[in-house]
Structure formats: C-alpha cells, structure tokens
Amino acid sequence: MRAGFPEFRLGNVLAMSFTGTLSERRGNAVERIPTPHRLVDWLVVNGLAVDSCTTAQLDLARELRESIHATATAAAIQDPLPASALRVINDRSAQGRAAAVLTPEGKRRWQLGSASCVEDALGVIAADAISIIAGERDGRLALCASPTCRAAFFDTSQSRTRKWCDMNTCGNRQKKARFTANRRKTPGSAE
Numbered sequence: 572m573r574a575g576f577p578e579f580r581l582g583n584v585l586a587m588s589f590t591g592t593l594s595e596r597r598g599n600a601v602e603r604i605p606t607p608h609r610l611v612d613w614l615v616v617n618g619l620a621v622d623s624c625t626t627a628q629l630d631l632a633r634e635l636r637e638s639i640h641a642t643a644t645a646a647a648i649q650d651p652l653p654a655s656a657l658r659v660i661n662d663r664s665a666q667g668r669a670a671a672v673l674t675p676e677g678k679r680r681w682q683l684g685s686a687s688c689v690e691d692a693l694g695v696i697a698a699d700a701i702s703i704i705a706g707e708r709d710g711r712l713a714l715c716a717s718p719t720c721r722a723a724f725f726d727t728s729q730s731r732t733r734k735w736c737d738m739n740t741c742g743n744r745q746k747k748a749r750f751t752a753n754r755r756k757t758p759g760s761a762e
C-alpha cells in the first residue's frame with residue numbers, strides 16, 4: 572500500500588472498521604483516510620473498489636463516518652439517537668446503488684452501480700451500520716475502555732465482554748499500562 576500514511580485497522584464488521592479510520596478520538600486523533608486516494612485504498616481492502624474519489628466525496632465519507640460513530644455511541648449507552656446523524660446515515664443508505672451478488676464459491680460480494688462511485692460504497696457502509704444499530708446482528712455495541720479512544724465497536728465475542736475496540740492497539744496499551752503500574756506498586760520486583 573502507499574507509504575507514509577497511517578495503517579488501516581482491519582476488522583470483520585464493515586461499518587465499525589470504517590469508524591475506526593479515525594482513532595484515538597479522545598487523545599491525539601489519528602486520521603487514517605487523510606486523502607481521497609487513501610479512502611480509495613480503504614474501500615479496495617474492504618471489497619468496495621471505486622473508480623475514483625474527489626475531495627467532496629471524501630468529505631461525504633467522513634461525514635458518514637462521524638454520523639455512524641455518534642449514532643453507534645448513543646446506541647451503546649442507550650441514549651436517544653442523534654437526529655442529524657441519523658439523517659446522514661439514512662441519506663447515504665438511500666442514495667447508494669449497490670447490489671449483493673453471489674459468487675460461484677458461495678460468497679457474498681458487493682457490486683457497485685455502473686459508475687462504481689464512492690456514493691455507492693458509502694450506501695453499503697450505511698446499510699451495514701443500520702443493521703448493527705437496529706440490533707439485527709448477533710453481537711453487542713460497546714465503547715472502548717481506553718480513555719483516549721472510546722470508539723464504538725461491535726462485540727461478537729461469545730461472552731460479550733470485550734473491552735477494547737482493538738486488541739492489538741488499545742487492548743495492548745492498556746495491558747502494558749497496568750503492568751507498569753503494578754511494577755511501581757511493588758518496588759524491587761524482578762523484570
């Protein structure tokens with residue numbers, strides 16, 4: 572992929588991987604889709620290849636991302652869903668023209684409209700967010716326990732007790748912090 576840009580965090584829940592393209596929202600935020608090209612890269616990785624992307628379309632994508640984040644956060648803490656964010660999600664869902672198609676291997680693939688435009692891809696992401704927030708999918712919406720993150724994520728673990736949006740980043744950092752704190756409490760403890 573392109574060098575010099577923050578890496579993507581990959582997950583298996585499309586809408587939540589999308590909100591994860593902005594991480595550390597409560598700390599030093601990391602924008603993982605800083606340019607239109609980078610959004611194209613992200614869409615390719617997630618099976619939504621588009622022909623091109625303009626700055627205006629990137630703005631549209633980020634608006635959808637923050638709307639999903641706000642709505643999923645409200646749903647996770649059982650707050651009323653924010654009306655303006657809902658409108659954005661619904662508009663994007665209504666305006667995308669993509670079809671689910673079945674491959675000979677029995678896999679579901681998204682076929683974007685004839686122009687393969689960003690709006691079609693955003694429609695798929697918006698619909699994915701709707702199915703999660705509406706509670707149609709097997710899992711639980713939760714907020715990351717890291718105070719600098721607080722990302723909304725979809726917990727599909729058996730016990731539904733996942734605490735972090737991402738084990739490799741937030742989970743690891745938290746574990747390391749606890750380890751250091753414990754060592755401070757017991758001076759002289761071996762490495």
Ligand SMILES: [Zn+2]
Pocket residue numbers: 715716717720721722735736737741
């Ligand atoms: Zn997190």
